[in-house]
Amino acid sequence: MIANTPNPPYYAVIFTNELTVHTEGYEAMAEKMCEMALKEPGCLGFESVRNGLGITISYWESLEAIKSWKANTEHLEAQQQGRDIWYKNYKTRICKVERDYGFERNDDQQ
Amino acid sequence: MIANTPNPPYYAVIFTNELTVHTEGYEAMAEKMCEMALKEPGCLGFESVRNGLGITISYWESLEAIKSWKANTEHLEAQQQGRDIWYKNYKTRICKVERDYGFERNDDQQ
Numbered sequence: 001m002i003a004n005t006p007n008p009p010y011y012a013v014i015f016t017n018e019l020t021v022h023t024e025g026y027e028a029m030a031e032k033m034c035e036m037a038l039k040e041p042g043c044l045g046f047e048s049v050r051n052g053l054g055i056t057i058s059y060w061e062s063l064e065a066i067k068s069w070k071a072n073t074e075h076l077e078a079q080q081q082g083r084d085i086w087y088k089n090y091k092t093r094i095c096k097v098e099r100d101y102g103f104e105r106n107d108d109q110q
Numbered sequence: 111m112i113a114n115t116p117n118p119p120y121y122a123v124i125f126t127n128e129l130t131v132h133t134e135g136y137e138a139m140a141e142k143m144c145e146m147a148l149k150e151p152g153c154l155g156f157e158s159v160r161n162g163l164g165i166t167i168s169y170w171e172s173l174e175a176i177k178s179w180k181a182n183t184e185h186l187e188a189q190q191q192g193r194d195i196w197y198k199n200y201k202t203r204i205c206k207v208e209r210d211y212g213f214e215r216n217d218d219q220q
Contacts, residue, residue, distance in 0.1 A: 001163065002126050002201045012124065012205055014167060016112045016157050020215065047126050053111065055167065057124060083208040083213055091112045091212040095122055095205035102201040103193055107128065 003045030003059055008097045011060040015053045017084060017090035018053060030056075033078050040069050059097070064096060113155030114167055117208045120154060120172040127200035129162060138197045140166075143188050150179050169207070175203060 019026065030048075037058060042065025048056040060066045061090050069075060082090075129136065140158075147153050147168060152175025158166040170176045179185060192200075 002128070002199060005203075008203075011121075012203065014122065014124070014190065014207075016167075018112070045165065047165060049161045049163050049165050051159045051161040053157065053159050055157060055159050055165045057165065085113075087215065088211060089112060089121075089214040091115075091210060093115075093118075093122065093207045093210040095207045096126075097203045097205045099204040100201060102199065103197060104199040107162065 001047070001058075002102075003047050005044050005097070010097050011063060011066060012095045013058045013060065013066055014094075014095060015056045015086065015090060016054075018088040019086055020069070020088045021085050022085050023074040025081075029078055029086075033075060036074065036086070037069055040067060040072070042053065043069070052102070061093070065067050102103055111157070112212075113131050113157050115154050115207070115210070118210055119209050121173060121176060122169045122205045122207050123170065123176055125168070125200060126163065126189060126203075127167045127181040129196055129200045132195050135191075139142075139188055140196075143185060146182070146184065150182070153179070163199075170204040173204070176203060188203065206212055 033055075034046055034048070038046070042061035044059035044061060046056065046058050048054075060069075133145035142168075144156055144158070146191060148156070152171035156166065156168050158164075170179075
């Protein structure tokens with residue numbers, strides 16, 4: 001689902017990754033971290049897709065909120081497990097969303 | 111594949127979308143647009159995944175390069191076809207990448 005973010009400016013963390021073959025426990029942990037993050041102050045939403053390559057984007061009110069979530073103890077443990085077991089590689093990009101616009105179909109062609 | 115972007119700052123266009131059931135011609139057009147964009151001055155790379163929800167992120171040297179690609183004649187026609195036929199909804203977010211970091215596994219555990 002497309003995240004229902006407020007008017008810019010706000011922040012996005014683009015997390016692009018590929019998994020190793022050792023994926024046991026990964027999906028459950030990813031869901032748990034997403035649920036936890038959504039309860040953090042300043043978290044505005046998530047968009048996540050995997051099809052081989054995985055892209056997860058989380059949206060945040062401020063850089064401080066991003067920093068605080070990155071340093072969350074359970075999240076730190078999950079990040080370490082990710083590097084130990086699950087991720088073949090990843091790239092994290094911290095972005096300021098400067099502008100956005102959208103489109104929603106309003107006819108009956110779905 | 112994770113895009114091989116230079117050191118920040120650079121720009122990202124996050125394009126999150128859902129398709130209608132009328133997907134004929136979509137994949138070919140999406141690939142053509144990606145190939146064309148990669149030839150544009152200032153385009154740094156793409157990351158794209160679909161699994162129901164589609165996320166395509168393109169990376170750019172400058173806002174001017176993004177604006178120029180958005181106004182490309184063939185791209186404008188593709189955008190119109192997208193709104194007429196293919197997209198149920200989409201959101202485009204123009205972002206400045208302020209910081210990035212990555213991880214690459216260097217043991218034999220793939």
